[in-house]
Amino acid sequence: MKGIPVVFFLLLIGEGSGLIHWLENHLLSCPFKTWTGIDCPGCGLQRSLVALLKGDVWMSFKFYPATLPILALFIFTILHLKFDFKNGAFLIKLMYIFATVIIVTSYIYKIYHHQLF
Amino acid sequence: MSEEQEGQVPNSQPNPENSQNAQQSQNTQNPQWQQNPQGYQHFNQPNPGNPFPPYGGGFGGMQMALPNATITLVLGILSIVTCCCFYGIIGVVLGVVALILSRKDKENYLANMNYYTVSSYKNLNAGRVCAIIGLILSAIIVLLCIVFAIFFGFSTLTDEEAIKQMLQELQ
Numbered sequence: 001m002k003g004i005p006v007v008f009f010l011l012l013i014g015e016g017s018g019l020i021h022w023l024e025n026h027l028l029s030c031p032f033k034t035w036t037g038i039d040c041p042g043c044g045l046q047r048s049l050v051a052l053l054k055g056d057v058w059m060s061f062k063f064y065p066a067t068l069p070i071l072a073l074f075i076f077t078i079l080h081l082k083f084d085f086k087n088g089a090f091l092i093k094l095m096y097i098f099a100t101v102i103i104v105t106s107y108i109y110k111i112y113h114h115q116l117f
Numbered sequence: 118m119s120e121e122q123e124g125q126v127p128n129s130q131p132n133p134e135n136s137q138n139a140q141q142s143q144n145t146q147n148p149q150w151q152q153n154p155q156g157y158q159h160f161n162q163p164n165p166g167n168p169f170p171p172y173g174g175g176f177g178g179m180q181m182a183l184p185n186a187t188i189t190l191v192l193g194i195l196s197i198v199t200c201c202c203f204y205g206i207i208g209v210v211l212g213v214v215a216l217i218l219s220r221k222d223k224e225n226y227l228a229n230m231n232y233y234t235v236s237s238y239k240n241l242n243a244g245r246v247c248a249i250i251g252l253i254l255s256a257i258i259v260l261l262c263i264v265f266a267i268f269f270g271f272s273t274l275t276d277e278e279a280i281k282q283m284l285q286e287l288q
Contacts, residue, residue, distance in 0.1 A: 031204070032204060032262075037281070040258070041200070041254075041258065042198075042199075042200065045198075070197075070198060073194065074194070077190065077191070077194055080240075081187055081190070081240075084236055088236075088239075088240075089236070089239035089240050089242065089243035090239070090243070092190070092194075092243045092247070093243045093246050093247070096193075096194065096197065096243075096246070096247045096250065097250065099197065100197060100250055100254065103197075103254075104254075
């Protein structure tokens with residue numbers, strides 16, 4: 001169980017380019033997008049993650065601004081569950097609200113600037 | 118100073134230990150302890166017959182984590198990430214499951230606080246907040262989808278060109 005992250009990390013380093021290439025060609029398609037052609041509030045997350053794996057933070061931010069906060073929230077939650085920080089629960093709440101605000105704001109921005117299609 | 122010595126401290130030693138003893142007796146309000154100041158000075162407990170420490174709860178001070186706290190936290194956080202998948206249905210399901218799991222635990226904790234750790238209760242509350250926010254967001258998306266489908270019909274929803282046209286008319 002403990003070895004899984006290590007193996008994943010080794011995979012990522014060892015054949016990183018191959019993994020990214022595979023990911024790029026196997027993105028899950030959002031049913032909302034395939035049905036309607038309109039972006040949903042979660043669209044762009046996978047593209048943004050792939051861009052982040054490539055090391056392109058700015059492109060990742062442009063695809064989906066909430067990726068970094070969400071990732072930070074995930075990592076912090078795992079650390080908190082493991083080490084039990086003093087104000088961890090409060091910080092998790094704060095980060096969660098922060099991520100939510102960013103998601104909603106970016107979607108409203110998208111609607112306003114006609115980037116939905 | 119002299120009044121305190123007369124009133125509460127039976128053994129009269131003229132050094133700072135005296136004031137410490139006076140404090141202790143104020144804390145415990147049990148002058149019997151003062152007769153043995155070396156043995157039980159650190160042990161200011163109201164009733165010496167109780168083998169359990171006052172914060173420890175039942176089983177010799179062992180406190181358990183709430184059983185569903187971690188699951189609630191994880192589900193609550195996942196509910197925001199999946200709020201947009203499949204028209205928001207997954208987010209709604211995860212949020213509802215987290216809320217149901219947390220409700221029982223909250224009742225448990227409030228019924229007997231001494232058995233469970235405070236940190237796990239904090240985790241549970243954070244999970245609840247996350248689940249509520251995720252539930253609201255994904256419920257909004259589900260409602261929007263339904264309203265969309267009712268007003269314009271599924272034929273419009275599945276046709277990209279028709280939607281573009283409709284949105285342009287709306288603006």
